[in-house]
Amino acid sequence: MVRAGLTTERLVRAGAELADEVGFEQVTVSALARRFDVRVASLYSHLRNSQDLKTRIALLALEELADRAADALAGRAAKDALTAFANVYRDYAREHPGRYAAARHPMDAQTAAASAGGRHALMTRAILRGYDLPEPSETHAVRLLGSVFHGYVSLETAGGFSHSAPDSQESWTRILDALDALLRNWPAP
Known part of the structure; x- marks a missing residue:
């Protein structure tokens, strides 16, 4: 019998909260069952296994990030759009480290x-339209931006810049x- 109130959506959201609290790598179906004070078997009618749970949390995080980015980009172009988009990723990582x-x-x-994920790529390409980059330069630029944003945010959230000036x-x-x-x-090819 399925425990009243347990749904896949509720479990995934609780898993995302757990990821923010203890780290994404620590999220398992067992940990989630402890959170709800139920037996692990109770969750298998909603989730196949821990990998399924993690994939669903990843999908939730990508959706949340895409929604935030879309809102931030509305009506912006070029540097304003670039800055808004970058700040969405940085802010999300700070607020939701496990989901990030x-x-x-x-x-x-x-x-x-x-x-x-496709929405993220489309929004990045939309930003780059303000810079008139031809293909394949646009693809290279998408990869550059993703690398810089993710690299900086990962180092910053790990405390990599907290021991030196200037401020991050x-x-x-x-x-x-x-x-x-x-x-x-x-640069031209």
Whole structure:
């Protein structure tokens, strides 16, 4: 018998909260069952296993990030759009470290194609339209932006910049200025 009140959506949201509290790698069906004070078997009518739970948390995180980014980009172009988009990722990682880690969780091709990941790529390309980059330069720029945003945020949230001056916010601002300058002056092949 399924415990009243347990739904897949509720379990995934609780799993996402758990990821933010203890880290994405620590999320398991067993840990989730303890959170609800139920037997692990009670959750198997909603989730196949811990991998399924993690994939669902990743899908939730990608959707949340895409929704935030879309809202932040509305009516913006070029550097304003670039900055808004970058800040969404940074802010989300600070607010939801476990979910941010989940957003990078590997998925099979079919699941990835159906996820909000495609929205992220489309929004990045929309930002780059303000810089008039031709293909394949646009693809290179998408990869550059993803690498810089993720790399900086990962190092910052791990405390990598907390022991030296200047403040990490100052560096973040300068990096976004540098990215804008680079995109406006993209090197020819």
